[in-house]
Amino acid sequence: VLTQSPGTLSLSPGERATLSCRASQNVLSNYLAWYQQKPGQPPRLLIYSASSRAAGIPDRFNGSGSGTDFTLTINRLDPEDFAVYYCQQYGSSPRFTFGPGTKIEIK
Amino acid sequence: QVHLQESGPGLVQPSQTLSLTCTVSGGSISSGDHNWSWIRQHPGKGLEWIGYLYNSGTTHYNPSLKSRVTISGDTAKNQFSLRLSSVTAADTAVYYCARDLVKYYGSGSYSSMAAFDIWGQGTMVTVSS
Numbered sequence: 460v461l462t463q464s465p466g467t468l469s470l471s472p473g474e475r476a477t478l479s480c481r482a483s484q485n486v487l488s489n490y491l492a493w494y495q496q497k498p499g500q501p502p503r504l505l506i507y508s509a510s511s512r513a514a515g516i517p518d519r520f521n522g523s524g525s526g527t528d529f530t531l532t533i534n535r536l537d538p539e540d541f542a543v544y545y546c547q548q549y550g551s552s553p554r555f556t557f558g559p560g561t562k563i564e565i566k
Numbered sequence: 567q568v569h570l571q572e573s574g575p576g577l578v579q580p581s582q583t584l585s586l587t588c589t590v591s592g593g594s595i596s597s598g599d600h601n602w603s604w605i606r607q608h609p610g611k612g613l614e615w616i617g618y619l620y621n622s623g624t625t626h627y628n629p630s631l632k633s634r635v636t637i638s639g640d641t642a643k644n645q646f647s648l649r650l651s652s653v654t655a656a657d658t659a660v661y662y663c664a665r666d667l668v669k670y671y672g673s674g675s676y677s678s679m680a681a682f683d684i685w686g687q688g689t690m691v692t693v694s695s
Contacts, residue, residue: 487680490679490680490681492680492681492682494682500687501662501687502613502685503685504667504681504683507667508681545612553627553628554618555603555615555680556615
């Protein structure tokens, strides 16, 4: 089970966002990914393997953590960054599970 | 560039079988190096992985849906499909097909990064009479 906090984050453009994802058990091989989703769109992969940025993702997105505790940091929030963010882990069964999401809204 | 496109009925009657197809362009489901997944999202809710097809024939399902799910591939059409039987209103969701991210290391070796880098746009399926 993945838990994300906070549920909602109210911030202004230019601020830093810190999102947490906690797993109930160690994540296999730190296979922890982060996605961004905007209304009406599919999720977009941001980070894989806890800290590797996916192709084309700006360097203001940074992932960190290992074991059961992971963090997505977004430096200098851009107006386009206001969205819902999901973490996702690779496990034994089911193979993939997602967290409930954190919404970043404009303050 | 790989592109995925879901297709299928937008309305399914309760107790019937939901059937969706994902058409893959720019890549091959028979290449053997990628997993091809179905993922759903209930309205206003989070994401649920349903299952995947690997190497055109091997499948793995979410235990919560395993008794009702079948994922299969059609290599000739470069498509993979989802069938979900005995649907109820709880199966109303946006259904996505997705491909996993693979890293290549040379000499033919590669490894799945257990993350989904290519997604279809999604198709809304409503279960209602």
